[in-house]
Amino acid sequence: MDDLPRSQSPSPYATFSRKDWAALRADTPLTLNNADLKRLSSVNDPIDMDEVEQIYLPISRLLAFYVAARQQLFRATQRFLGHKETRVPYVIAVAGSVAVGKSTTARVLAALLARWSNMPKVDLVTTDGFLLPNAVLAREGLMGRKGFPESYDVQALLRFVSDIKAGKPHVTAPVYSHLVYDVVPGETTTVEKPDIVIIEGLNVLQTGERPKNGRVTPFVSDFIDFGIYLDADEPQLRRWYVERFMKLRETAFRDPQSYFRKYAAVSTAEAFETAETLWADINLPNLRENIRPTRPRADLILKKGESHRIDEVRLRKI
Ligand SMILES: Nc1ncnc2c1ncn2[C@@H]1O[C@H](COP(=O)(O)OP(=O)(O)O)[C@@H](O)[C@H]1O
Numbered sequence: 001m002d003d004l005p006r007s008q009s010p011s012p013y014a015t016f017s018r019k020d021w022a023a024l025r026a027d028t029p030l031t032l033n034n035a036d037l038k039r040l041s042s043v044n045d046p047i048d049m050d051e052v053e054q055i056y057l058p059i060s061r062l063l064a065f066y067v068a069a070r071q072q073l074f075r076a077t078q079r080f081l082g083h084k085e086t087r088v089p090y091v092i093a094v095a096g097s098v099a100v101g102k103s104t105t106a107r108v109l110a111a112l113l114a115r116w117s118n119m120p121k122v123d124l125v126t127t128d129g130f131l132l133p134n135a136v137l138a139r140e141g142l143m144g145r146k147g148f149p150e151s152y153d154v155q156a157l158l159r160f161v162s163d164i165k166a167g168k169p170h171v172t173a174p175v176y177s178h179l180v181y182d183v184v185p186g187e188t189t190t191v192e193k194p195d196i197v198i199i200e201g202l203n204v205l206q207t208g209e210r211p212k213n214g215r216v217t218p219f220v221s222d223f224i225d226f227g228i229y230l231d232a233d234e235p236q237l238r239r240w241y242v243e244r245f246m247k248l249r250e251t252a253f254r255d256p257q258s259y260f261r262k263y264a265a266v267s268t269a270e271a272f273e274t275a276e277t278l279w280a281d282i283n284l285p286n287l288r289e290n291i292r293p294t295r296p297r298a299d300l301i302l303k304k305g306e307s308h309r310i311d312e313v314r315l316r317k318i
């Protein structure tokens with residue numbers, strides 16, 4: 001049911017097995033070591049050197065071509081308009097379900113791109129900073145809708161990406177804490193003169209409804225140069241979410257500041273049930289209603305198998 005449609009013809013995507021995709025690495029050098037990988041991977045989202053060499057290095061090579069081509073196109077427009085040559089950051093989006101491993105993918109990509117020979121400045125931002133604070137969500141009855149489109153300050157997120165694309169040198173974003181499960185008051189992160197920005201979150205490829213009054217309103221996805229959708233089947237996602245919740249009980253949830261601290265103390269069965277409920281009541285409906293429908297908008301779809309390994313790659317060709 002949640003599988004990619006295979007009968008659609010002609011498909012806008014070229015599909016690659018892991019082996020065929022791996023061959024497209026060509027001579028791209030490996031610039032990460034095991035210590036880097038350990039630092040870059042998230043809780044319950046293992047990644048090994050094979051994954052970097054066979055999946056991520058071909059992506060890095062592809063992006064090197066795409067970034068150069070986009071810069072050339074931008075320069076052509078500037079020359080045509082008689083404007084002086086400036087550079088605009090290249091924006092990459094990483095979308096996908098809760099617990100699919102977007103953070104690991106985004107961090108590994110950021111590290112690889114930053115080590116290209118021209119040493120681009122790569123910044124990474126997550127969209128959770130644009131969630132409305134819990135006080136607002138609670139007031140509006142939206143605490144059970146965290147991650148749904150209505151739980152974000154979409155206008156602020158839109159301003160953030162459009163400011164980046166407009167070439168503003170310093171652009172700030174609010175910061176979210178998974179530990180306290182809320183936006184951190186007064187804390188911001190700054191994107192400063194980047195060459196490449198990676199924006200990671202559930203909603204980065206979302207559009208929403210165009211207003212019917214004829215006014216043109218842009219969407220976040222209008223500012224994205226390259227969209228990646230990290231995909232996995234629902235049973236896997238559910239398992240990864242619950243496993244991660246149970247692992248966090250042993251670590252982050254023990255912190256007195258943790259929003260979930262009471263689940264470090266309850267029985268395993270009760271914690272398990274809570275994780276299943278959070279998945280079934282919030283994250284699965286959000287995946288079905290708002291996240292997976294954005295998949296056809298991606299330029300690259302990375303499909304994970306049971307062991308978190310990417311088994312199939314689809315690249316938009318038209
Ligand atoms: N309750 C939590 N406490 C601490 N860290 C968390 C919690 N939930 C998620 N995280 C971490 O937050 C990051 C984002 O998680 P998520 O939104 O599920 O996206 P993904 O798993 O696709 O990276 C991950 O690195 C994850 O390990």
Ligand SMILES: CC(C)(COP(=O)(O)O)[C@@H](O)C(=O)NCCC(=O)O
Nearest residue numbers: 098126127128146147201202278282
């Ligand atoms: C914070 C999130 C909405 C993810 O936000 P994102 O960075 O993708 O914008 C998600 O991790 C989350 O906490 N969802 C709420 C339900 C739950 O507790 O799992």
